[in-house]
Amino acid sequence: MDTDDTWVLNALQGILPEQTLHVLHVHILPHASGTFQTVKTQLFTTLQRTMATVQPLVEPLFERTLIALQNSPDFVVLAAAVGTIFVIFQMIAWVHRTMMFFTRLALRMVFWAVVAGLIAFAWQRGPEAVIRDIVVFISKITGYATVVREIWWSEYQRYDAQTRSASTAGAGSPRTASGYGGRAGW
Incomplete structure:
Protein backbone atom coordinates (compact mmCIF):
# COMPACT_ATOMS: atom_id res chain seq x y z
CA MET A 1 0.00 0.00 0.00
CA ASP A 2 1.20 3.49 -0.79
CA THR A 3 1.94 5.83 2.05
CA LEU A 12 -11.72 6.71 8.73
CA GLN A 13 -10.57 4.80 11.82
CA GLY A 14 -13.19 6.19 14.20
CA ILE A 15 -15.93 6.64 11.59
CA LEU A 16 -16.27 3.28 9.84
CA PRO A 17 -16.67 -0.11 11.50
CA GLU A 18 -13.66 -2.40 11.71
CA GLN A 19 -15.06 -4.82 9.09
CA THR A 20 -15.33 -2.03 6.52
CA LEU A 21 -11.82 -0.82 7.29
CA HIS A 22 -10.55 -4.38 6.88
CA VAL A 23 -12.28 -4.68 3.48
CA LEU A 24 -10.72 -1.36 2.41
CA HIS A 25 -7.31 -2.47 3.65
CA VAL A 26 -7.40 -5.90 2.01
CA HIS A 27 -9.36 -5.46 -1.22
CA ILE A 28 -9.30 -1.86 -2.40
CA LEU A 29 -6.18 0.06 -1.40
CA PRO A 30 -3.19 -2.30 -1.66
CA HIS A 31 -3.58 -3.62 -5.20
CA ALA A 32 -1.84 -1.52 -7.82
CA SER A 33 -3.98 -3.13 -10.50
CA GLY A 34 -7.21 -2.73 -8.52
CA THR A 35 -10.11 -0.66 -9.76
CA PHE A 36 -9.63 2.07 -7.19
CA GLN A 37 -5.95 2.49 -7.98
CA THR A 38 -6.60 2.47 -11.73
CA VAL A 39 -9.31 5.12 -11.48
CA LYS A 40 -7.15 7.20 -9.14
CA THR A 41 -4.14 7.02 -11.47
CA GLN A 42 -6.26 7.84 -14.53
CA LEU A 43 -7.89 10.78 -12.75
CA PHE A 44 -4.60 12.28 -11.59
CA THR A 45 -3.02 11.80 -15.03
CA THR A 46 -5.95 13.51 -16.75
CA LEU A 47 -5.88 16.33 -14.21
CA GLN A 48 -2.12 16.89 -14.72
CA ARG A 49 -2.53 16.96 -18.51
CA THR A 50 -5.40 19.44 -18.25
CA MET A 51 -3.43 21.70 -15.92
CA ALA A 52 -0.39 21.58 -18.22
CA THR A 53 -2.60 22.55 -21.18
CA VAL A 54 -4.56 25.31 -19.43
CA GLN A 55 -1.73 26.91 -17.43
CA PRO A 56 -0.12 28.83 -20.34
CA LEU A 57 -3.54 30.23 -21.29
CA VAL A 58 -4.68 31.20 -17.80
CA GLU A 59 -1.42 32.48 -16.32
CA PRO A 60 -1.24 35.77 -18.34
CA LEU A 61 -4.89 36.52 -17.58
CA PHE A 62 -4.29 35.87 -13.91
CA GLU A 63 -1.24 38.15 -13.86
CA ARG A 64 -3.15 40.94 -15.65
CA THR A 65 -6.00 40.61 -13.16
CA LEU A 66 -3.59 40.88 -10.22
CA ILE A 67 -1.93 43.96 -11.72
CA ALA A 68 -5.34 45.59 -12.37
CA LEU A 69 -6.41 44.90 -8.80
CA GLN A 70 -3.15 46.31 -7.49
CA ASN A 71 -3.64 49.50 -9.54
CA SER A 72 -7.26 50.02 -8.40
CA PRO A 73 -7.64 49.25 -4.70
CA ASP A 74 -11.11 50.85 -4.68
CA PHE A 75 -12.45 47.92 -6.68
CA VAL A 76 -11.01 45.50 -4.14
CA VAL A 77 -12.61 47.40 -1.27
CA LEU A 78 -15.92 47.54 -3.13
CA ALA A 79 -15.79 43.82 -3.92
CA ALA A 80 -14.96 43.04 -0.29
CA ALA A 81 -17.87 45.21 0.90
CA VAL A 82 -20.29 43.60 -1.54
CA GLY A 83 -19.03 40.15 -0.56
CA THR A 84 -19.44 40.95 3.13
CA ILE A 85 -22.97 42.24 2.59
CA PHE A 86 -23.81 39.14 0.56
CA VAL A 87 -22.51 36.86 3.33
CA ILE A 88 -24.45 38.83 5.96
CA PHE A 89 -27.68 38.54 3.97
CA GLN A 90 -27.10 34.83 3.46
CA MET A 91 -26.60 34.36 7.20
CA ILE A 92 -29.75 36.37 7.96
CA ALA A 93 -31.69 34.24 5.46
CA TRP A 94 -30.30 31.10 7.07
CA VAL A 95 -31.33 32.27 10.54
CA HIS A 96 -34.78 33.21 9.19
CA ARG A 97 -35.26 29.79 7.61
CA THR A 98 -34.12 28.09 10.81
CA MET A 99 -36.48 30.14 12.95
CA MET A 100 -39.39 29.53 10.59
CA PHE A 101 -38.69 25.78 10.61
CA PHE A 102 -38.71 25.58 14.38
CA THR A 103 -41.75 27.87 14.65
CA ARG A 104 -43.70 25.70 12.21
CA LEU A 105 -42.53 22.62 14.07
CA ALA A 106 -43.69 24.04 17.41
CA LEU A 107 -47.06 25.13 16.00
CA ARG A 108 -47.61 21.71 14.45
CA MET A 109 -46.77 20.07 17.75
CA VAL A 110 -49.25 22.36 19.55
CA PHE A 111 -51.93 21.66 16.93
CA TRP A 112 -51.54 17.90 17.20
CA ALA A 113 -51.38 18.12 21.00
CA VAL A 114 -54.72 19.99 20.96
CA VAL A 115 -56.19 17.40 18.59
CA ALA A 116 -54.95 14.58 20.82
CA GLY A 117 -56.32 16.39 23.89
CA LEU A 118 -59.73 16.80 22.25
CA ILE A 119 -59.78 13.15 21.26
CA ALA A 120 -58.79 12.12 24.80
CA PHE A 121 -61.46 14.44 26.22
CA ALA A 122 -64.09 12.98 23.89
CA TRP A 123 -62.97 9.44 24.70
CA GLN A 124 -63.16 10.06 28.43
CA ARG A 125 -66.53 11.90 28.39
CA GLY A 126 -68.33 9.67 25.93
CA PRO A 127 -70.26 10.59 22.78
CA GLU A 128 -73.47 11.81 24.48
CA ALA A 129 -71.67 14.18 26.83
CA VAL A 130 -69.46 15.47 24.01
CA ILE A 131 -72.48 16.22 21.83
CA ARG A 132 -74.17 17.97 24.78
CA ASP A 133 -70.98 20.01 25.41
CA ILE A 134 -70.78 20.99 21.74
CA VAL A 135 -74.44 22.10 21.73
CA VAL A 136 -73.91 24.15 24.91
CA PHE A 137 -70.74 25.72 23.48
CA ILE A 138 -72.46 26.63 20.19
CA SER A 139 -75.44 28.11 22.03
CA LYS A 140 -73.13 30.24 24.21
CA ILE A 141 -71.26 31.47 21.12
CA THR A 142 -74.57 32.21 19.36
CA GLY A 143 -75.82 34.15 22.39
CA TYR A 144 -72.61 36.16 22.55
CA ALA A 145 -72.80 36.88 18.80
CA THR A 146 -76.39 38.06 19.23
CA VAL A 147 -75.39 40.47 22.02
CA VAL A 148 -72.52 41.82 19.92
CA ARG A 149 -74.83 42.21 16.92
CA GLU A 150 -77.36 44.14 19.02
CA ILE A 151 -74.67 46.45 20.39
CA TRP A 152 -73.28 47.04 16.93
CA TRP A 153 -76.75 47.72 15.46
CA SER A 154 -77.64 50.20 18.20
CA GLU A 155 -74.34 52.04 17.71
CA TYR A 156 -74.90 52.09 13.97
CA GLN A 157 -78.40 53.52 14.44
CA ARG A 158 -77.03 56.20 16.78
CA TYR A 159 -74.27 57.14 14.30
CA ASP A 160 -76.76 57.22 11.43
CA ALA A 161 -79.06 59.51 13.43
CA GLN A 162 -76.14 61.86 14.22
CA THR A 163 -75.12 61.94 10.56
CA ARG A 164 -78.66 62.72 9.41
CA SER A 165 -79.12 65.47 11.99
CA ALA A 166 -75.78 67.02 11.00
CA SER A 167 -76.67 66.91 7.31
CA THR A 168 -80.10 68.50 7.84
CA ALA A 169 -78.65 71.18 10.10
CA GLY A 170 -75.88 71.93 7.60
CA ALA A 171 -78.24 72.24 4.60
CA GLY A 172 -79.01 75.90 5.36
CA SER A 173 -75.39 76.92 6.04
CA PRO A 174 -73.08 78.44 3.41
CA ARG A 175 -70.81 75.37 3.51
CA THR A 176 -70.91 73.14 0.48
CA ALA A 177 -69.68 69.63 -0.16
CA SER A 178 -66.05 70.72 0.14
CA GLY A 179 -66.69 71.92 3.68
CA TYR A 180 -65.46 75.55 3.48
CA GLY A 181 -67.78 77.35 1.06
CA GLY A 182 -65.54 76.64 -1.92
CA ARG A 183 -66.38 74.80 -5.05
CA ALA A 184 -66.96 71.07 -4.72
CA GLY A 185 -64.60 70.14 -7.55
CA TRP A 186 -61.42 71.15 -5.81
Missing part, protein backbone atom coordinates in the same frame (compact mmCIF):
# COMPACT_ATOMS: atom_id res chain seq x y z
CA ASP A 4 -0.48 8.21 0.31
CA ASP A 5 -3.39 5.89 1.01
CA THR A 6 -2.67 5.12 4.66
CA TRP A 7 -4.02 8.51 5.73
CA VAL A 8 -7.42 7.49 4.34
CA LEU A 9 -7.58 4.49 6.66
CA ASN A 10 -6.31 6.55 9.59
CA ALA A 11 -8.91 9.26 8.96
